[in-house]
Amino acid sequence: MTHIVWDWNGTLFHDSDAVVSATNEIFRPYGLAPIDLDGFRSVYCRPIWVAYERMIGRALEEGEWELLDRGFHDHYHRLMEACLLAEGAVASLAAWGDSGRSQSLLSMWQHERLVPKIAEFGIDHHFTRVDGLRPSGRADHKADHMEAHVRALDLDPAKVVVIGDSVDDGIAAQHVGARAILYTGGMTSRAELAALGFPVVDSLSDAMDLI
Incomplete structure (x- = not known):
């Protein structure tokens, strides 16, 4: 492997x-x-609206999803200010960069928020490219965004490993022909991650050891 595509929320960002x-x-x-x-x-x-329906035990009414989604992001963007990078994130980024190999960041979080946030943590110099969700982009599936990301970097997918915390990260890796290592630091259960057939790890340092 010569390139890592990192996920952000739930992976590098705890x-x-x-x-x-x-x-x-x-x-x-x-x-x-x-x-x-x-x-x-x-x-x-x-x-995520399906998860919300599971929580309330009924289908969402017209306009209800939009209100919940807006409310969630209002609270999240306030609460995330207290959040830190995942344990081992800085060391993993530095070790991979020191090895002379490349890495990038692909997130489904808003691009205009992502870029200053990684700069705030002082890790932006590690990435050859950073892509978040732009205003015109659809947040439904990460696979198409992964395809565009890999194409923009002119990468050979066979030499790429995706490190993320969700089923979407694994599916996106499969979509482009890359490998994946899935990390249990996010919202998805270990069992659901393991069902994809990719290695599952409990720490970022374990992911680096696997590579």
Whole structure:
């Protein structure tokens, strides 16, 4: 492997507490009991509105998804300010760069928020390219974004490994013909990650050891 495509939320950026807390905030008016990370993982799926329907036990009404989504991001963008990089993130990025190999970042988070955030952590120099979700982009599937990302970097997919925390990361890697290592630091359960057939790790340092 000569190139890593990193995911951001739940992988390099340890934001699970913010995600769970923001979710609890938007469902507070519904009278739902607060959930913890394991509880969230038990209902989490993509698209996220399906997970919301699981939580409230009914189909969302017209316009309800938009209100919940807007509310979630309002809370998340406030709560994430207390979040840090995942354990081992800085060391992993530095070690890979020091080996003379390349790495990039592909996220489904808003591009205009992603770029200053990685600069704030002082890790932007590690990446040959950073792509987040731009205003005109669709957030439904990561696979198409991965295809465009790999093409823009003129990479041989056979030499690429994707490191991410979700089923979408694994599917995106499969879509372009890359390998993947899936990390349990995000919202998806280990069992669901393992079902894709890719290696599953509990730390970023374990992912680097596998490579």
